[in-house]
Amino acid sequence: MKLIEHFVNGKIIPGSSDRKGKVFNPATGEQESEVRLASKSDLDQAVEAAKKAFETWSAKPPLQRARIIFKFKELIEKNSDELTKLIVSEHGKVFEDARGSLTRGLEVVEFACGIPHLLKGEYSENVGTNVDSWSMRQPLGVVAGITPFNFPAMVPMWMFPIAIACGNTFILKPSEKDPSCPLRLAELLSEAGLPEGVFNVVNGDKEAVDAILENKDIKAVSFVGSTPIAKYIYENSAKNEKRVQALGGAKNHLVVMPDCDLDGAVNGLMGAAYGSAGERCMAQSVAVAVGDIGDELVSRLSKKAEALKVGPGMDKTSEMGPLVTKEHLEKVKSYVDLGVEEGAKLVVDGRNLKLQGYENGFYIGGCLFDHVNKDMRIYKEEIFGPVLSVVRVKTFEEAAKLINDHEYGNGVSIYTRDGDAGRTFASKIQVGMVGINVPIPVPMAFHSFGGWKRSLFGDSGMHGMEGIKFYTKLKTVTSRWPSGVRTNAEFVMPTMK
Numbered sequence: 001m002k003l004i005e006h007f008v009n010g011k012i013i014p015g016s017s018d019r020k021g022k023v024f025n026p027a028t029g030e031q032e033s034e035v036r037l038a039s040k041s042d043l044d045q046a047v048e049a050a051k052k053a054f055e056t057w058s059a060k061p062p063l064q065r066a067r068i069i070f071k072f073k074e075l076i077e078k079n080s081d082e083l084t085k086l087i088v089s090e091h092g093k094v095f096e097d098a099r100g101s102l103t104r105g106l107e108v109v110e111f112a113c114g115i116p117h118l119l120k121g122e123y124s125e126n127v128g129t130n131v132d133s134w135s136m137r138q139p140l141g142v143v144a145g146i147t148p149f150n151f152p153a154m155v156p157m158w159m160f161p162i163a164i165a166c167g168n169t170f171i172l173k174p175s176e177k178d179p180s181c182p183l184r185l186a187e188l189l190s191e192a193g194l195p196e197g198v199f200n201v202v203n204g205d206k207e208a209v210d211a212i213l214e215n216k217d218i219k220a221v222s223f224v225g226s227t228p229i230a231k232y233i234y235e236n237s238a239k240n241e242k243r244v245q246a247l248g249g250a251k252n253h254l255v256v257m258p259d260c261d262l263d264g265a266v267n268g269l270m271g272a273a274y275g276s277a278g279e280r281c282m283a284q285s286v287a288v289a290v291g292d293i294g295d296e297l298v299s300r301l302s303k304k305a306e307a308l309k310v311g312p313g314m315d316k317t318s319e320m321g322p323l324v325t326k327e328h329l330e331k332v333k334s335y336v337d338l339g340v341e342e343g344a345k346l347v348v349d350g351r352n353l354k355l356q357g358y359e360n361g362f363y364i365g366g367c368l369f370d371h372v373n374k375d376m377r378i379y380k381e382e383i384f385g386p387v388l389s390v391v392r393v394k395t396f397e398e399a400a401k402l403i404n405d406h407e408y409g410n411g412v413s414i415y416t417r418d419g420d421a422g423r424t425f426a427s428k429i430q431v432g433m434v435g436i437n438v439p440i441p442v443p444m445a446f447h448s449f450g451g452w453k454r455s456l457f458g459d460s461g462m463h464g465m466e467g468i469k470f471y472t473k474l475k476t477v478t479s480r481w482p483s484g485v486r487t488n489a490e491f492v493m494p495t496m497k
Helices: 040-057 062-078 080-091 095-112 160-165 180-191 206-214 227-239 262-278 294-306 326-342 396-405 419-428 464-470
Strands: 002-004 006-008 011-013 020-025 030-036 123-128 131-139 142-146 169-173 199-201 218-224 243-247 252-256 284-290 345-348 367-370 387-393 411-415 433-436 472-480
Touching (some): 006 040, 006 180, 020 080, 040 142, 062 095, 080 180, 095 262, 142 160, 142 206, 160 169, 206 227, 227 243, 252 396, 262 411, 284 294, 294 345, 387 396
Parallel strands (some): 169 199, 252 411, 284 387, 367 387
Antiparallel strands (some): 006 199, 020 030, 123 131, 131 472, 345 367
């Protein structure tokens, strides 16, 4: 059985722990490798390497750091098929979806290539007589990222390119469910010329996470995952005096107005609800049908959901692949069972899907519920699978209140031809990322990604200028060069004259 190890100080190293996790091919249900789960000493070893590397890496001019990021960008493009196949083999999403997620990560790499410009400070001449003042942004030190299984390339690449371009060194703790792609990215960074110890990958579970949170030399932690774990990361990072950005769960709504392009809304919902088997924090898992649009919306959705082509990710005809693990498959099925018990109408039932030749794969078909209400658990909780719930409301105002009352506030969309409705929705809705006739409103790399309410703990989103600010600390210098005449000591608050 292939054993996946850690990447520390520029090379693959064996860990000290005997604990191992299983890595499956979700399409076949077969275990294909094992991954070494780090101990605290393994994590501390990586931090020591990163701490030593920081001394020289942080002193390099931003332009030199950017040139390595440029080379890394070229290597990702050159090896994109290999990276995409690694994502498919361990996560299960279809090939083009995996390629798209890699591209969205690459966009942040491209953004980080401009780091010499992005790190510029501000300068004020003569804030007082012969006194100048300026600001500069400097790296924090060793920083860490804890990333989820659903985007083994994209989410890490939303963190480390900006962090290392700013002059930090980085410890990545990827999901133990699909660790191969992050390790390959580490190798490509080394090939691009990144010095040893600047980027390290430590595989593991809660033991590794707790070691990150407790290590005093790690100055900041970035996290993406479920809300309970995001809250845990946030609280314990703060307790250990670290900066933290912790992105949690979601229950994203897509509002379908009676005047909208219904074909566009239905197609948007299909991709947003069932793409990546619903294993996205930006998946649209609730369709809010406003007015009398509900019957037609459900009719069109049901036809498309029933015709959804589910299969292995490397099959070019597949529109949706398997779920990541057998345990997660059972969890998603249990939510469908629950929805039926709660009284929602199960219009399309994908629980009994079987694929010839892939009987042991972790498959479920697309599921569609109608007449879901706000008191049902299938409405309140994040399912993280291909389960779409339709909630019917009478008015735009009722739809907006439904969304604003929900504990999550990650992403939301509205489909309408009414500019006033679109503008009012964008202004008043209590959600961090808003789409207007756009089903999955993930911002580009030069803007920032982050939700509101219990979808984000901390005050900083990811990538864009939010990322630059998170991975740097601000220093302001006030300077006077006296002519040689000494003045007497002043015992009052200094003011500029």
